[in-house]
Amino acid sequence: MQALQDHQWLSRRSAAGRLEARNGSVSDELLIRALQPLSLLQIGMPQQLFDGWRGQAVVRIVRSLEHALGRLAGEDFDAIIIGPELTDAWPTTAYERLAEAAGSMPVVVAAGQEEPMLMVRQRQDRAHDEIISSAAPTLVLERITLAAVLRNRALAASFNAQIG
Numbered sequence: 001m002q003a004l005q006d007h008q009w010l011s012r013r014s015a016a017g018r019l020e021a022r023n024g025s026v027s028d029e030l031l032i033r034a035l036q037p038l039s040l041l042q043i044g045m046p047q048q049l050f051d052g053w054r055g056q057a058v059v060r061i062v063r064s065l066e067h068a069l070g071r072l073a074g075e076d077f078d079a080i081i082i083g084p085e086l087t088d089a090w091p092t093t094a095y096e097r098l099a100e101a102a103g104s105m106p107v108v109v110a111a112g113q114e115e116p117m118l119m120v121r122q123r124q125d126r127a128h129d130e131i132i133s134s135a136a137p138t139l140v141l142e143r144i145t146l147a148a149v150l151r152n153r154a155l156a157a158s159f160n161a162q163i164g
Contacts, residue, residue, distance in 0.1 A: 035153070038056065039075070041060050041075075043061075044064075060077070069098070072101050072102070073101075079148055079149050080098055091116075091117070096120050099124045099129065106149065108129065109132070110136065128152065128155075
């Protein structure tokens with residue numbers, strides 16, 4: 001409990017005694033720094049995510065599925081983020097093709113209609129991917145992406161520790 005009290009700047013207690021996270025700027029910054037280098041591929045979104053983290057999070061932005069597949073062939077990323085504004089494919093088609101190319105890399109989808117994406121995720125057997133509403137605030141999408149990257153790296157480290 002002492003460690004929790006030593007790090008009160010990360011959160012605060014409510015009147016009921018429960019911990020409540022702050023706006024997240026301090027804890028997000030610590031997480032992004034811990035994940036460096038952090039490289040993301042963003043496709044079909046009107047605004048750049050992680051815009052305030054220049055130099056700490058590298059975000060490659062493409063508007064089409066074909067450009068995204070080309071980037072995947074030549075670069076390594078920590079996660080793929082798919083938005084609803086693709087120029088050359090339906091979001092479900094893009095998710096299906098990118099999920100096949102991504103391997104163990106997590107895919108985060110901001111979808112106008114979540115149900116079709118959830119069916120594709122189940123069919124692809126990609127339980128580690130995240131599907132959220134495109135109406136969700138940018139901060140929520142960024143945090144879900146960070147959580148997916150963190151989970152993926154933790155799982156990779158765990159498997160490497162068991163094998164090696």
